[in-house]
Amino acid sequence: MSVSENSGTSLRIPPWLRVKLPSKPSYGATGALVRELGLHTVCQSAKCPNMFECYSRNTATFLILGNTCTRSCAFCNIGGGTVLAPDPGEPARVGRAAAALGLRHVVVTSVTRDDLPDGGSAHFAETIRAIRxxxxxxxxxxxxxxDFQGSESALQTVLAAAPHIINHNVETAPSLYARIRPQAAYRQSLELLQRVKAAGQVSKSGLMVGLGETDDEVLGVLEDLAAAGCDMVTIGQYMRPSRQHPPVVRYVHPDVFADYARKGQAMGIPFVFSAPLVRSSYHAERAFAALTDQHALPDPAAAGMALG
Incomplete structure (x- = not known):
């Protein structure tokens, strides 16, 4: 069940995707700390619909290596342009921000930096060490x-820094890569996840729905992630950041998201967090707890699964 695009008109956002505006002082305090330390967050740069909630909970997903990407994925709000050299002081500032926010689970991501010989892997490792x-x-x-353009040595640099979870998103079904993710390769992403698992570390991936894929294609991606040994998978609704981005082809009903989760777990993926407002780092701490303690499952209603 889904709400589909027809006659070339824009779709109405369904009620289960309505987001509450911030009402806690902590929302502004989190944003002020990020600005004060000269950091970027994917929450703000990618126009995440959960930013109000997450900032209000004194949490954020740090975006390192600048705010300019060397790729042009159609779904993403982070733009291209002139990239700057990595800021050597950035890892320490991320550590300071994590400490100031009292984070028990820290999520760090980056723009893609194909211009760097190591893809920015050493900067990731420095950031992990700074947080510790x-x-x-x-x-x-x-x-x-x-994906570090498939570089095993770059991935090994991150593995050696020993984060608790290594996440790499496949983002969408392989049939849509040419249109949605033209500078990436689906099989290359799966190989990266296989290497993470082979190294004995927790692997995680995610994808969006609503870009034109079918339900069968979503299940096909889940089968591939299960075969790659993925420990955790997130599935969320694609939401168009602006009119310059691809339109939403369908809004998937919360019941279908729940079905994805059931079927993904039946395929052997230990934990599938699937709901309209789920994003890679949404309730990441609770999702990790759910993987290690099945009594700590995230609240589905918090991810927009409730229709009320």
Missing amino acids: LSCQPCPTIEVLIP
Whole structure:
């Protein structure tokens, strides 16, 4: 069941995707801290619909290596342009921010930096080390990494820094890569996840729905992620950041998201967090707890699964 595009007109946003505006002082305080330390967050740069909620909970997903991407994925709000050299002080500032926010689970991602010989992997490793130095007790650390153009040595640099979770999103069905993710390769992403699992670390991936894929294609991606040994998968609704981005082809009903989760787990994926407002780092701490303790499952209603 889904709400589909017809006659070339824009779709109405369904009630289960309505987002509450911030009402807690902590929302402004989180934003002020990020600005004060000269950091970027994917929450703001990617126009995440959960930013109000997450900032209000004193949490954010840090975006390192600048705010300019060397790729042009059609779904993404982060733009291209002139890239700057990595800021050597950025890892320490991320550590300070994580400590100031009292984070027990820190998520770090980046723009894709194909211009750098190591794809920015050393900067990821420095950031992981800085978080460990700044935060006592040490939080769990999750990194959402690019594909590093398939470089095994770049991935090994991140693996050696030993984050608790390594996430790399496949983003969409392989049939849509030419239109949605033209500078990436689906099989290359699966190989990266296989290497993470082979190294004995927790692997995570995610995808969006509503870009033109079918339900059968979503299940096909889940089968591929299960075969790659993925421990955690997130599935959420694509929401158009602006009129310059591809339109939403369909809004998938919460019941269908729940079905994706059931079928993904039946395929052997230990934890599938699937709901309209789910994003890679949404309730990441609780999702990780759910993987290690099945009594700590995230609240589905918090991810927009409730219709009320």
